[in-house]
Amino acid sequence: MGLIVQKYGGTSVADLERIRSVAKRVARTYDGGNDVVIIISAMAGVTDSLVEMANQISDSPDKRELDVLLATGEQTTASLLAMTLHAMGYPAQSLLGHQARVVTDGTFGNARIVDIGAQRINELIENRDIVVIAGFQGCDINGNITTLGRGGSDTSAVAIASALKADVCEIYTDVDGIYTADPNICEKARKISVVSYDEMLNMASLGAKVLQIRSVGFAKKYNVPIHVRSSFSEEEGTMVVNENSGMERLVVSAVTHDKDQSRITLKKVPDQPGVAAKIFSPISEAGVVVDMIIQNTRAEGQTDLTFTVPRESFADAMKIEKAVAEDIGAEAVLGDENISKVSVVGVGMRNHSGVASKMFTTLAKENINIMMISTSEIRISCIIEEKYTELAVRVLHSAFDLDKEE
Amino acid sequence: MGLIVQKYGGTSVADLERIRSVAKRVARTYDGGNDVVIIISAMAGVTDSLVEMANQISDSPDKRELDVLLATGEQTTASLLAMTLHAMGYPAQSLLGHQARVVTDGTFGNARIVDIGAQRINELIENRDIVVIAGFQGCDINGNITTLGRGGSDTSAVAIASALKADVCEIYTDVDGIYTADPNICEKARKISVVSYDEMLNMASLGAKVLQIRSVGFAKKYNVPIHVRSSFSEEEGTMVVNENSGMERLVVSAVTHDKDQSRITLKKVPDQPGVAAKIFSPISEAGVVVDMIIQNTRAEGQTDLTFTVPRESFADAMKIEKAVAEDIGAEAVLGDENISKVSVVGVGMRNHSGVASKMFTTLAKENINIMMISTSEIRISCIIEEKYTELAVRVLHSAFDLDKEE
Numbered sequence: 001m002g003l004i005v006q007k008y009g010g011t012s013v014a015d016l017e018r019i020r021s022v023a024k025r026v027a028r029t030y031d032g033g034n035d036v037v038i039i040i041s042a043m044a045g046v047t048d049s050l051v052e053m054a055n056q057i058s059d060s061p062d063k064r065e066l067d068v069l070l071a072t073g074e075q076t077t078a079s080l081l082a083m084t085l086h087a088m089g090y091p092a093q094s095l096l097g098h099q100a101r102v103v104t105d106g107t108f109g110n111a112r113i114v115d116i117g118a119q120r121i122n123e124l125i126e127n128r129d130i131v132v133i134a135g136f137q138g139c140d141i142n143g144n145i146t147t148l149g150r151g152g153s154d155t156s157a158v159a160i161a162s163a164l165k166a167d168v169c170e171i172y173t174d175v176d177g178i179y180t181a182d183p184n185i186c187e188k189a190r191k192i193s194v195v196s197y198d199e200m201l202n203m204a205s206l207g208a209k210v211l212q213i214r215s216v217g218f219a220k221k222y223n224v225p226i227h228v229r230s231s232f233s234e235e236e237g238t239m240v241v242n243e244n245s246g247m248e249r250l251v252v253s254a255v256t257h258d259k260d261q262s263r264i265t266l267k268k269v270p271d272q273p274g275v276a277a278k279i280f281s282p283i284s285e286a287g288v289v290v291d292m293i294i295q296n297t298r299a300e301g302q303t304d305l306t307f308t309v310p311r312e313s314f315a316d317a318m319k320i321e322k323a324v325a326e327d328i329g330a331e332a333v334l335g336d337e338n339i340s341k342v343s344v345v346g347v348g349m350r351n352h353s354g355v356a357s358k359m360f361t362t363l364a365k366e367n368i369n370i371m372m373i374s375t376s377e378i379r380i381s382c383i384i385e386e387k388y389t390e391l392a393v394r395v396l397h398s399a400f401d402l403d404k405e406e
Numbered sequence: 407m408g409l410i411v412q413k414y415g416g417t418s419v420a421d422l423e424r425i426r427s428v429a430k431r432v433a434r435t436y437d438g439g440n441d442v443v444i445i446i447s448a449m450a451g452v453t454d455s456l457v458e459m460a461n462q463i464s465d466s467p468d469k470r471e472l473d474v475l476l477a478t479g480e481q482t483t484a485s486l487l488a489m490t491l492h493a494m495g496y497p498a499q500s501l502l503g504h505q506a507r508v509v510t511d512g513t514f515g516n517a518r519i520v521d522i523g524a525q526r527i528n529e530l531i532e533n534r535d536i537v538v539i540a541g542f543q544g545c546d547i548n549g550n551i552t553t554l555g556r557g558g559s560d561t562s563a564v565a566i567a568s569a570l571k572a573d574v575c576e577i578y579t580d581v582d583g584i585y586t587a588d589p590n591i592c593e594k595a596r597k598i599s600v601v602s603y604d605e606m607l608n609m610a611s612l613g614a615k616v617l618q619i620r621s622v623g624f625a626k627k628y629n630v631p632i633h634v635r636s637s638f639s640e641e642e643g644t645m646v647v648n649e650n651s652g653m654e655r656l657v658v659s660a661v662t663h664d665k666d667q668s669r670i671t672l673k674k675v676p677d678q679p680g681v682a683a684k685i686f687s688p689i690s691e692a693g694v695v696v697d698m699i700i701q702n703t704r705a706e707g708q709t710d711l712t713f714t715v716p717r718e719s720f721a722d723a724m725k726i727e728k729a730v731a732e733d734i735g736a737e738a739v740l741g742d743e744n745i746s747k748v749s750v751v752g753v754g755m756r757n758h759s760g761v762a763s764k765m766f767t768t769l770a771k772e773n774i775n776i777m778m779i780s781t782s783e784i785r786i787s788c789i790i791e792e793k794y795t796e797l798a799v800r801v802l803h804s805a806f807d808l809d810k811e812e
Contacts, residue, residue, distance in 0.1 A: 016462055056422055057486065058493035065492065068485035068500050072478040079474035080463065086471065087464035094474050098504070099549055143505055 001033040002167035003125070007135065007157035010044035011174040012231035013077045016084075022172075022231065023084040026130060030090060035125045037164060039135040039157040040081055042073025047136075063108035067137075067147045071097065074134035074153070082132045092130040095120065097137035097145065102156065104138040104146045111138060111146035113155065113218075116163035125164075133160060151212030158215045162222035169219070169226050175210055176230035177237035178203070180402040181255045185390045188397060190404035193236070195253060196243040202345045202379040203256050216240065243347055251348035251355060252400035257393050259340045259386060261291070262314040263371070264321055265306040268331035271297065278328055279305060282320045288313040291341075292374045292383065306372065308383060311337055339371065340389045343381040344396055356380050362399040368392055407439040408573035409531070413541065413563035416450035417580040418637035419483045422490075428578075428637065429490040432536060436496060441531045443570060445541040445563040446487055448479025453542075469514035473543075473553045477503070480540035480559070488538045498536040501526065503543035503551065508562065510544040510552045517544060517552035519561065519624075522569035531570075539566060557618030564621045568628035575625070575632050581616055582636035583644035584609070586808040587661045591796040594803060596810035598659060599642070602649040605659050608751045608785040622646065649753055657754035657761060658806035663799050665746040665792060667697070668720040669777070670727055671712040674737035677703065684734050685711060688726045694719040697747075698780045698789065712778065714789060717743055745777065746795040749787040750802055762786050768805040774798055 006026065013019050022038075030036045050069050054061040078094040085092035101117030124131045135153030138146050148155050154171060161169035178200070181189040195203075197220035204213055210228055219226050219240065229237025269275055280290060293307040309317045318335050325333045342363075349355050359380055363370060368391070372383035384392055397403060412432065419425050428444075436442045456475050460467040484500040491498035507523030530537045541559025544552050554561050560577060567575035584606070587595040601609075603626035610619055616634055625632050625646065635643025675681055686696060699713040715723045724741050731739045748769075755761050765786055769776060774797065778789035790798055803809060 016459070053422070053486070054489060057489050061489045062492035062498075065485045065489040065498075065500055068502070069482060069489070072481050075478050075481070076475060079471045080459070083460060083463050083467045083471040083475070086468035092468075092471075094471055096474070096551075145502075 003035045003037070003164060004029055005037045005039065005157055005161040005164065005166040005169045007039040007153055007169065007171045008041065008231060009153065009171075009173045010041045010046070012172050013040060013042075013081070014044040016080065019077065019080050019084055023081060023088060023090075025172075025231070026081075026085065027088060027090055030130055035128075036130050037121060037125065037160065037166070038081065038130065038132045039153055039160060040074060040077045040132060041135050041153040042070075042077055046073040046076070064144060067108045068145050070147050071134070071137045071145050074136050078132050078134040082130075085130055085132070090130055091128065092132055093124055094132045094134065095124075096134045097156075098139035098143065100133045100160070102133075102138035102159070104140055104148070106140040106142070106144065106146065108144075108146055110149040111140070113138060113148070113159045116159055118163040121160070121164060149214075151215070154212035154215035155218055158219045158222075158224050158226065162218070162224045166224070169224050171211060171226055171228045172231035173210055173228065174230065174232065176233060176235055177228055178210060178240075178254070180253070181393050181397050182257065185257070186255070186393050186397050188394070188403035190402070192238050192253060194239045194241060196347050197240060198243060198378055199253050199345050199347055200240050202343070202376060203254055204258075211240070250346055250401070251352045252344045252346040252402065253348070254345050255393050255396045255400070255402065256343045256345060257340055257389050258343075259389060260311050261308050261339050261341050261383065262311045262335065262337045263306060263308050263339050263383065264314075264317055265304060265334040265336075266321060266325055266330045266332075267304055267334065268298065268302045269305050270329055271301045271303045275328055276305075279321070279324055280307075282324060283309070283313075283317050286316055286320060288317050288320075292372050292381070294372050308339070308341070308372070338386045339383050340386045341381050341383055342389065342392045342396065343379055344400060345379045346400075347378050349378050349380075358399060359396065362395050363392060366391055366395055409441045409443070409570060410435055411443045411445065411563055411567040411570065411572040411575045413445040413559055413575065413577045414447065414637060415559070415577075415579045416447045416452070418578050419446060419487070420450040422486065424637075425483065425486050425490055429487060429494060429496075431578075431637070432487075432491065433494060433496055436536055441534075442536050443527060443531065443566065443572070444487065444536065444538045445559055445566060446480060446483045446538060447541050447559040448483055452479040452482070470550060473514045474551050476553050477540070477543045477551050480542050484538050484540040488536075491536055491538070496536055497534065498538055499530055500538045500540065501530075502540045503562075504545035504549065506539045506566070508539075508544035508565070510546055510554070512546040512548070512550065512552065514550075514552055516555040517546070519544060519554070519565045522565055524569040527566070527570060555620075557621070560618035560621035561624055564625045564628075564630050564632065568624070568630045572630070575630050577617055577632055577634045578637035579616055579634065580636065580638065582639060582641055583634055584616060584646075584660070586659065587799050587803050588663065591663070592661070592799050592803050594800070594809040596808070598644050600645045600647060601659060602753050603646060604649060604784055605751050605753055606646050608749070608782060609660055609662050610664075617646070656752055656807070657758045658750045658752040658808065659754070660751050661799050661802045661806070661808065662749045662751060663746055663795050664749075665795060666717050667714050667745050667747050667789065668717045668741065668743045669712060669714050669745050669789065670720075670723055671710060671740040671742075672727060672731055672736045672738075673710055673740065674704065674708045675711050676735055677707045677709045681734055682711075685727070685730055686713075688730060689715070689719075689723050692722055692726060694723050694726075698778050698787070700778050714745070714747070714778065744792045745789050746792045747787050747789055748795065748798045748802065749785055750806060751785045752806075753784050755784050755786075764805060765802060768801050769798055772797055772801055
């Protein structure tokens with residue numbers, strides 16, 4: 001018995017039948033003697049349809065009004081779920097973002113939560129009401145409706161769980177947890193029972209499909225235990241918790257991959273102060289996010305500079321860098337879209353040496369060439385040829401003892 | 407130049423193209439130097455679809471949650487119109503019911519407006535913003551979302567026009583004004599340029615298709631001039647104003663008819679105290695609205711009692727009255743669904759005698775039998791056989807000099 005926050009994503013509430021399934025699960029949790037607060041997304045596809053409608057009006061619809069429009073998606077599902085619970089004989093009340101006092105800054109379309117006034121929610125909980133809160137939305141201090149950006153309902157849920165000091169924030173989605181690798185390419189991947197916030201933050205490519213990365217940062221800051229699980233089964237999913245919560249300590253917890261990568265190399269760049277700024281400022285201004293950067297010093301005051309950008313930004317970045325190369329007197333700009341990033345992630349790395357050398361050796365055994373390397377405290381990433389991605393994931397998964405028992 | 411409140415109904419905002427037409431009209435009004443406040447309905451059919459969705463969950467969906475659901479309809483159109491105005495280069499802001507401080511009582515589904523805090527709207531007006539307010543919705547003092555019942559956007563518009571002391575409240579709809587009779591059955595019907603609040607209130611069957619009757623009562627109370635007009639043309643419509651506004655004084659302003667009538671007669675009712683209560687209490691408790699009642703005293707302490715109810719309530723009422731007749735010892739219950747009500751309405755009647763006799767004579771000339779009669783200060787209604795409805799309307803229209811010039 002305790003206070004449980006449950007968040008249901010768009011596929012979990014895609015139609016009235018699924019909303020009824022959600023209501024049954026909520027009712028079971030409530031009948032177990034728990035206080036229950038639900039955060040709910042819009043029906044799958046609804047937000048996209050609304051954005052499309054707005055884009056028929058303008059290429060860049062007014063951001064304030066777009067948020068008013070998008071907020072109807074979660075308003076609809078919140079009222080339908082509360083209605084369904086009532087029809088089943090349970091006391092329930094929906095609250096919209098402004099009613100739940102989810103106060104944000106005024107950045108329409110990507111607002112940050114600045115405060116949650118838990119009083120109204122707590123009053124309802126004390127009355128043993130099931131509280132159904134529209135996720136993804138809030139209001140600024142002037143009462144304007146704001147939305148939190150893609151996947152914002154996860155952040156709503158974690159923030160509300162934090163404000164209410166909930167025992168757990170359950171995130172219901174269409175997958176049953178976080179895996180040691182993408183099961184689509186690594187059949188020996190297994191579900192992770194416990195993972196730390198930092199590992200989740202470093203597993204973006206595996207985790208982002210399941211949990212909005214911003215919400216993980218929030219959960220870490222306020223130490224909110226998250227339970228990621230499927231709304232279509234009763235199985236336990238993956239707990240995302242503080243590193244010191246007595247977790248099992250594998251050296252490597254997961255192998256991730258990201259094919260959304262491309263590489264750009266500027267050859268024979270004059271090695272002078274200020275050159276790096278000339279290379280990276282223009283693409284940053286164009287909104288392109290640079291991931292890895294490697295600089296190899298050559299003889300005679302020249303250097304080769306290589307960096308990676310998301311594949312969708314490749315064409316833009318190439319165009320910009322060709323102009324830059326001419327400007328600074330670099331010899332050539334080379335591009336490669338056929339690369340991918342393979343990473344091993346694990347908090348255990350902090351206390352284990354030899355992870356990097358094991359990774360490199362494992363890839364070398366398969367004749368997979370490593371083009372670039374980057375590391376963080378709990379992650380090592382290698383850029384390789386795209387065609388080797390699946391093989392690399394599988395051999396690393398085995399090498400770091402992640403394969404599930406036969 | 408002045409402050410103009412414009413209300414657009416569901417057919418006027420049925421799709422993005424029509425919303426664009428509305429935006430153009432709003433822009434023209436604004437460009438004329440006027441301050442403009444818009445009240446907007448949901449897209450035609452949307453409220454019905456939402457109600458249908460709720461009815462799939464329960465036969466009697468929770469009223470609080472139904473209001474949250476229904477409120478999304480006007481929220482959608484308000485944001486889309488504001489967005490469209492922005493795309494055209496006009497400053498506009500949408501306000502939902504609670505943002506516009508439309509405070510109501512807590513009667514979900516049929517709330518009454520108790521207060522409008524005009525400050526927020528006035529601030530936007532002073533900033534020369536076009537204010538687009540979601541009609542039909544408000545919030546109670548606890549911040550719960552409420553709706554005002556069918557056609558409630560008209561009431562929103564009149565109430566807001568009153569609070570802002572607007573110069574006029576324009577109600578845009580899919581007809582171009584109020585007619586002297588239904589043009590579908592009386593081709594000589596002509597548009598009325600000015601009508602009084604009281605006449606509108608007595609012309610329910612003609613007016614209700616155009617303007618929510620409750621909003622007329624509100625307009626009368628606060629003396630808000632209403633201009634009913636078409637959103638598909640530039641023509642002047644019908645002004646609904648105070649009786650003393652120098653109106654043209656016809657004796658009869660309009661001939662109305664209502665086929666949604668049925669008649670029930672209890673034969674040989676024992677004429678004792680308390681019998682009427684026994685007859686009418688049960689159907690009132692069943693939510694059936696009785697319109698006219700006639701009692702003919704017979705010999706020997708018996709009476710015949712006849713009354714009318716809406717046709718949709720006929721079956722229910724007959725069933726109830728058959729039980730009542732047995733209980734009180736009445737001889738028989740007779741029913742007739744083939745009747746209609748024809749009325750003449752006009753403030754001029756107050757100062758003219760002979761209207762009733764002219765009406766009866768006109769109908770008699772056509773051999774139309776009058777079954778029941780009821781009158782108010784400015785209206786005379788007759789129940790006749792349904793098949794004579796169209797003929798009765800036409801001959802009365804001519805007799806009271808309402809036919810348009812050839």
